[in-house]
Amino acid sequence: MPVNASAKGKQYPPFEYEVGKEKIREYALAVGEDNRVYFDRAAAKAAGLRDIPAPPMFAVVYSAGAMAPAILDPEVGINFALMVHGGQEFSWGEPVCSGDAITTVAECKDIYEKDGKGFYVFESVSTNQDGQEVVRATWTNIVRGV
């Protein structure tokens, strides 16, 4: 059965996430970060950061609320039983720090079929409260046996 690409180009509502120091700590501990800047405001400021920074991959935390409606969209029609996360890309801009309000917008960029697999490609762009881009991401999900 060919993939249905009708959702290509569809955009989803912005999602705002307020970044907090304790959530950064929880995430940093889970992934084994040991740089003091993630735990100690004085160390972060001494390093020239506005406040405690989020580790780069914390992008998944503030993007999740924007990505979930896109990936779960029935019009996109991903078969979750056969889905794997195929690839991921992030480009980082202005650092994200505790106290920031990050707004993420997701878009379904492409849906196509290759070698009997369905490829579902999403892009998300996250900006901070000053309108600076903090991350741009490409999320590729692959569905086996479409």
Added chain:
Amino acid sequence: MNVGDSIPELRVTPDRFLPHRYAGASGDFNPIHIDKEFATQVGLPGNILHGLYGMALVARANAAAAGGDPRSLKRLSVQFRGMGLPEQEIVVSGTVSEVDGETTKVDTVAEQSGNQIIKNAVAELRPV
């Protein structure tokens, strides 16, 4: 760093409760990561690590190679391949493939028990 240089290896053995802590930290509670019984019922060898946890290790290894500052990571792209499991050592290694002005590119892989769990990872580092 010069072309051909290796970045310091990162070796991590996630304990059996790591997927639960990562689920809480990230918000991804897919049962394939935290419920061994469910995971084996759907044909997996056990509850598997989150792919984005593996990517976080790749990010850590590259940022560490650039001095550890979060601002040093400019871009990271990865492909997820084999499944990672708790309680087995993960080794992240990388080699500088290109130096272009202030940007250093590092080709990186994450392996576990001889299987690549993240491959074709390319990190771009910048001076802070």
